[in-house]
Amino acid sequence: MTYLHLLQLRLLQPSRATISIAGKITTLPSPPRQSRPPCCRMSSGSDPSPPLSHTLTLPVQPGEPVHVVAAPGVSDSQFRSAIDSSLFKQWLKNLQSETGILSSGAGTLKRVLIQGVDMFGSRIGFLKFKADIFDKETGKKVPGIVFARGPAVAVLILLDSDGVTYAVLTEQARVPVGRFVLELPAGMLDDDKGDFVGTAVREVEEETGIQLNLEDMVDLTAFLNPSTGCRVIPSPGGCDEELGIFLFRGNVDSAIIKQLQGKETGLQxxxxxxxxxxxxxxxxxxxxxxxxxxxxxxxxxxxxxxxxLPLKNQPATSART
Known part of the structure; x- marks a missing residue:
């Protein structure tokens, strides 16, 4: 048997490894084989189960269907909930509105990737997705990462006492920014009815303990031009949130101010x-x-x-603690 044949046999032996050093063939013992847990095995082929998908047709682009797909990790129930949610439906409605991106025919929505769903009980609280919208003139994709949380309200409470006007704020931990923040009493709408003023009154009572009357609330965002939707949009580059900002102004005695300062509230x-x-x-x-x-x-x-604004402040009885 020639040297070449011996070399070929060594290379073919499964129990030993070979390495080349300066033109010589050296054999080393093979390391002991370790079993790999099934959960860590990587498939060399594609995932046999196709991604969850849904196709819809928008009136503004009837011949161009939109493909909605789920990212890995999004369950079937989450995917269906996302498609049926008011957050997603309102976003589609906004796209096709008079001032919407798709209304003039200059853009096309081709694909939506549902990336994350956070449930608040039985309803969706937060929805994260990516939209592929293309400008027809340039063919370029418009930035389309969306964090959907829907409409919300905030209330500016001004209380006059002994010649001084006070603002009532809340202080609470805000994990996204990593610190405590002073802010207006605020909250998300809990349903699809669009009851901004009712939500505002309810949030004030929950967060401050102050009970307000619906008729005493002034919608400050209602003074905006109708083309704005009469809502404030805090961060349109990444979030769909639209805020209704309300005002309450009343007269109280100094005891109420002292009672409010440092009061612990909230739904613990x-x-x-x-x-x-x-x-x-x-x-x-x-x-x-x-x-x-x-x-x-x-x-x-x-x-x-x-x-x-109304000329007169509300009496103290409109602000009960």
């Missing part, structure tokens, strides 16, 4: 650990970076300058 079974803070209104614009506060100040001051 929902993880809400809230403290009420009362700040003189003249210092409010520098007291916090909360966008809701700063937007409310702007709307309030401009509406006051234009003479759009």
């Amino acid at each position: 079974d929902h993880g809400e650990l809230i403290k009420v803070r009362v700040i003189p209104y003249e210092k409010l614009w520098r007291a916090t970076g909360d966008a809701k506060v700063l937007m409310a100040i702007g709307l309030y001051e401009m509406a006051k300058r234009e003479g759009l």
Whole structure:
């Protein structure tokens, strides 16, 4: 048997490994074989189960169907809930509205990738997806990452006491920014009915303990041009949230101000650990970076300058603690 034949036999032996060093063939013992758990095995082929998908047709682009697919990790029930949710349906409606991206025919929605679904009990609270919308003129894709959370409300509460106007704020932990934040009493709408003012009154009571009357609320965002939808859009580059900002202004005695300062409130079974803070209104614009506060100040001051606000403050009985 020649040297070449011996070399070929060595290379073919499964129990030993070979390495080349300076033109020589050296044999090394093979390491012991270790069994690999089934859950760690990687398939060399494609996943045999196709991704969850759904096809829909929009009236504004009847000949171009939209393919909705689920990212890995999104379950069948989550996927179906996402498609049927008011968050997703409202987003599609916005696309096709008079000022919508697809209304003029300049853009085309081709694909939506559902990436994440967070449930709040039996309903969807947050929905994360990516939309492939292309500009027909350039053929380029428009940035389309969406964090959908739907409409919400915030309330600017101004209480006059002993010649000073106070703003009522909440202080609570905000994990996304990693710190406690002073902000307006606020909350998301719980259903599809669009009851902004009712939600505003309910959130104020839950977060501050103050009971307000519906008829005493002033919708500051209603003063915006109708083309805006009469809602504030805090972060349209990534989030669909639309805010209705309301005002309540009343007269109270100093005992109410002292009672509110530092009061602990919130729905603790929902993880809400809230403290009420009362700040003189003249210092409010520098007291916090909360966008809701700063937007409310702007709307309030401009509406006051234009003479759009009620002339009289509400009596103390309208603000009960």
